[in-house]
Amino acid sequence: MKSNFLADTYFRISLDDCEPGKGRTVVMPLLGPSGTSRCIVLKPRLEQCSHEFSCYIIAHEFAHAHLHNGGWGEITDREDAADALAQHWGFPKQPFEWI
Numbered sequence: 001m002k003s004n005f006l007a008d009t010y011f012r013i014s015l016d017d018c019e020p021g022k023g024r025t026v027v028m029p030l031l032g033p034s035g036t037s038r039c040i041v042l043k044p045r046l047e048q049c050s051h052e053f054s055c056y057i058i059a060h061e062f063a064h065a066h067l068h069n070g071g072w073g074e075i076t077d078r079e080d081a082a083d084a085l086a087q088h089w090g091f092p093k094q095p096f097e098w099i
């Protein structure tokens with residue numbers, strides 16, 4: 001499994017531009033050869049959250065991309081795997097705090 005983000009043309013980071021009543025225009029690449037997405041879409045309201053929560057969310061989303069939305073080692077649940085890898089990178093799970 002390749003994890004090199006910069007060499008992967010299927011990897012993208014986008015900012016969600018959703019406006020209530022108008023929708024969104026996030027451009028996403030097709031699924032990669034592995035059949036999974038490596039696109040990260042971040043919500044602008046992250047800047048209103050705590051630094052710790054924002055870092056955790058960003059690390060969690062990078063972990064999904066790194067793992068091609070799959071498991072990590074013996075962790076087969078993709079959400080648990082993303083949390084575990086984010087924590088391994090130094091960004092432990094934070095309490096939910098959407099404003």
Ligand SMILES: [Zn+2]
Pocket residue numbers: 060064078079082
């Ligand atoms: Zn997730």
